[in-house]
Amino acid sequence: MSTIISQLQLPGKQAPKLNALPPLSLYIHIPWCLKKCPYCDFNSHAVRTGIDIDEKAYVSALIRDLESTLPHVWGRRLISIFFGGGTPSLFSAATIDTLLTAIKTLFPLEPGAEVTLEANPGTFEAEKFAAYRDAGINRLSIGIQSFNSDHLRSLGRSHDGQDAIKAIEIAQKNFDNINLDLMYALPGQNINDAGNDIKTACAFGVSHLSVYHLTLEPNTLFYRFPPVLPSDEQSAAMQEMIEQTLTSHQYLHYETSAFSQRGRVAQHNMNYWLFGDYLGIGAGAHSKISFETQIMRQMRYKQPQEYIEKAALAGAGSETTVQSRQTLSNNDRCFEFMMNALRLTGGFESALFQERTGLPISIVMPQLDEAEQRCLITRDHRHIRPTHLGKRFLNDLLQLFLSDSLEYSPKSTGNGKA
Structure with a gap:
């Protein structure tokens, strides 16, 4: 971004100073999925047939990575933890418990800190999700995308509409703070289809809904071979209908794609949108860490095996897992703050x-x-x-x-x- 606009200068080239550090969140990236969806541009990797994920090696790498970055965030408290992916629910509850135990040993947590795990319907088992709750997960984010089996097939999803409903029912037996991810403007979708998805989601009365417009991102199969999508006019009508439906069901539209019951906004995402700090560990994870006179971004190595190998070399203060670093210019600070905060309604x-x-x-x-x-x-x-x-x-x-x-x-x- 600093190459797009001219550099701001303070008098005497003095660096701007922060009077106080912002809240800090922790993001843990689990990069594996049952399969790679054709619209997904996240750093995710399909599990190959007959090859198990080496959870133990990856967890060891995550812990070493976390230990190596401690000098940058020493003494700071975590307001939220988010296990994202990929599909973190491919990992066992015992593995998640091990990670949370290590995190709590290294970091103090704010009372009532939000701890979210992303899950997909194809990975749901009642006993497994009760164990996640017992391990310390207190919020579940489920990648439903649609309740229409035809649309789910067009998206390359591993579950169907009945799997989606069953997943929510299992989740509600174990969690009272649940987010559902939904998408609209899907191949072959009309406004009635989109309306049925939203009404079905509302009927469950979950605390939070994230509703995204399908976009064709570079480096995805859909980008190379675009499906036939609803027109811009049809998509706009879907968006208007979705917002009206959710408002009528008492959901607060508090961010571009986020809707919540009162008092149930996503703490972790709010910290992003209000330009807070976040430490990201795991393959391809991003971080934003503030200091008195600089704000730094980092990105971890993307390939899981390379990340594991780099983490094995890490020591306290030696972040061998970091592939790239950037200190934000004054221009970057201005633009990135606005890019996030102006998403809030x-x-x-x-x-x-x-x-x-x-x-x-x-x-x-x-x-x-x-x-x-x-x-x-x-x-x-x-x-x-x-x-x-x-x-x-x-x-x-x-x-x-x-x-x-x-x-x-x-x-x-x-x-x-x-």
């Missing part, structure tokens, strides 16, 4: 911008002025939020913060309208 407190970036909100005042003139945001001296138009044209709103007109001067630090 309620927006953000203006003071949070300086708290999380170290930069005064006035540095982006021309961009905020233009966004307001174009009716993409509404704001007062305390709060900034996207309008309905801004939410519909979020990419246009974010593009403003990639311009080359960001400037800093000592006179721009006043408490003007933001």
Whole structure:
């Protein structure tokens, strides 16, 4: 991003400072799946027939990786833990218990910290998920995608509609905090099909729903061989219908693709969207870690076997699993904060911008002025939020913060309208 816009400079090239470090979350990536879905661009690898995942070797690598990064986050408390993938529910409950025990030995957890495990319907067993709960998982995220078996086949999923329903029923016997992932604008889907999926999900009364528009991402089978998808007009109608249906069922639309019952927003994802810190371990995992005068991004080696081999060489303070590092420029801080926080339908407190970036909100005042003139945001001296138009044209709103007109001067630090 720093190559797109000119570099912001503080007086005397002084680095901006954070007065306090943001909350910290932990992400653990489990990269294996039963099969690779044709739309998926995540770092996931299909389990080969007859070859078992070496859970023990991978868990050892995760723990060594975590130990090696401790000097960067020493003494900081975790507000959430997220096991993502891939399909983390391919791992045994005993393995998840081992990992959580190691994590709690190395890190203090905030009281009531959210601990999420991603799962797919094809991996559900009643006893296994009771054991996950006993190990310390307190939130389950289930990759349903659709309840329509024909659409699930078109997506290359390993489960059908009945498997999806059975999975939710098992989950509800063991967890009271459950997210369902759903997708719309699927091959061959019409607005009635999308409506049936949403109504079925609502009938279960789970605490959280994530509803995503299917997109054709590079490096996926769907990108190389595109299926016939609903038109933009049909997709927009589906989105409008989904939002109205969920509102009528008392779900709060608090982020672009996220809906929750009151008081049940995803703590882990909220920390992302509010430009908090997250430590990512596992093959291909990403991290964002703040220090007083710099904000650093990291990416782990993507191939599982290479990651395991690199982790074997790690020692305290020796992060051999890290493939790439980047220190965020001032431009990066501005854009990435807005890229995340403007996804929230309620927006953000203006003071949070300086708290999380170290930069005064006035540095982006021309961009905020233009966004307001174009009716993409509404704001007062305390709060900034996207309008309905801004939410519909979020990419246009974010593009403003990639311009080359960001400037800093000592006179721009006043408490003007933001």
